[in-house]
Amino acid sequence: GESVGLHLPTLSVQEGDNSIINCAYSNSASDYFIWYKQESGKGPQFIIDIRSNMDKRQGQRVTVLLNKTVKHLSLQIAATQPGDSAVYFCAEIPNFGNEKLTFGTGTRLTIIP
Amino acid sequence: EPEVTQTPSHQVTQMGQEVILRCVPISNHLYFYWYRQILGQKVEFLVSFYNNEISEKSEIFDDQFSVERPDGSNFTLKIRSTKLEDSAMYFCASSWGQGLEISNQPQHFGDGTRLSIL
Numbered sequence: 001g002e003s004v005g006l007h008l009p010t011l012s013v014q015e016g017d018n019s020i021i022n023c024a025y026s027n028s029a030s031d032y033f034i035w036y037k038q039e040s041g042k043g044p045q046f047i048i049d050i051r052s053n054m055d056k057r058q059g060q061r062v063t064v065l066l067n068k069t070v071k072h073l074s075l076q077i078a079a080t081q082p083g084d085s086a087v088y089f090c091a092e093i094p095n096f097g098n099e100k101l102t103f104g105t106g107t108r109l110t111i112i113p
Numbered sequence: 114e115p116e117v118t119q120t121p122s123h124q125v126t127q128m129g130q131e132v133i134l135r136c137v138p139i140s141n142h143l144y145f146y147w148y149r150q151i152l153g154q155k156v157e158f159l160v161s162f163y164n165n166e167i168s169e170k171s172e173i174f175d176d177q178f179s180v181e182r183p184d185g186s187n188f189t190l191k192i193r194s195t196k197l198e199d200s201a202m203y204f205c206a207s208s209w210g211q212g213l214e215i216s217n218q219p220q221h222f223g224d225g226t227r228l229s230i231l
Contacts, residue, residue: 034219043117043204043222044156089156099144099169100158101220 012110013080021107023073023090032093034101035064035075037086044089044103047075077109085111115139117223119205125229126195134190134226136205145188146206146220147180149173156204162188192228200230 013019025033031052036044050057050064050073057064063076073090087108091101118137126132138145147159160170162180179191188207192199206220 043224046219046221049219099161100171103156105155
């Protein structure tokens with residue numbers, strides 16, 4: 001069945017270093033992917049998205065890479081800051097015209113000062 | 114920056130009681146959603162709403178659930194007879210369009226209502 005999962009549940013990174021959070025998906029028909037950040041007591045906050053016709057997209061300090069061959073998505077955060085500590089979710093919209101986001105289980109990123 | 118707002122932030126209700134969770138989506142958005150997150154679990158889709166009707170719902174969204182857009186700004190989720198297993202964070206989200214329309218149109222989430230059923 002369809003699933004969006006994460007390789008690692010926790011990740012600790014020294015402040016200032018780069019971090020990479022990974023996500024695997026199983027539905028090869030998925031068209032659209034989003035990374036969300038969730039801080040304690042808050043809702044998912046949009047970070048960056050990517051369509052299936054792209055393999056890389058960059059934002060401010062963040063880069064998303066999509067490898068459709070192995071159905072893998074990653075989020076790179078450059079020069080991490082204490083405020084980057086949160087749970088990060090990848091989410092997908094499985095099919096064109098479908099509206100529901102399917103979320104992964106999340107990775108907790110901790111930035112060590 | 115515009116944001117989705119939800120009220121109340123925490124709702125405590127006796128089992129069997131009705132509860133209404135309220136949301137004000139971003140003002141120019143056209144699509145509205147409810148999701149829930151049971152403690153320690155994934156965020157799960159409940160329902161999407163467009164043009165004053167439900168466009169998609171999950172198997173979780175049974176007859177005990179309903180949604181309404183009573184006016185031009187509010188979007189509500191009602192649970193008619195709450196059960197213990199309804200305890201969760203409920204998130205409202207909105208988007209300008211669906212994922213592949215025109216350009217990337219992600220869903221923007223509120224900070225949620227924590228629903229506790231006693």
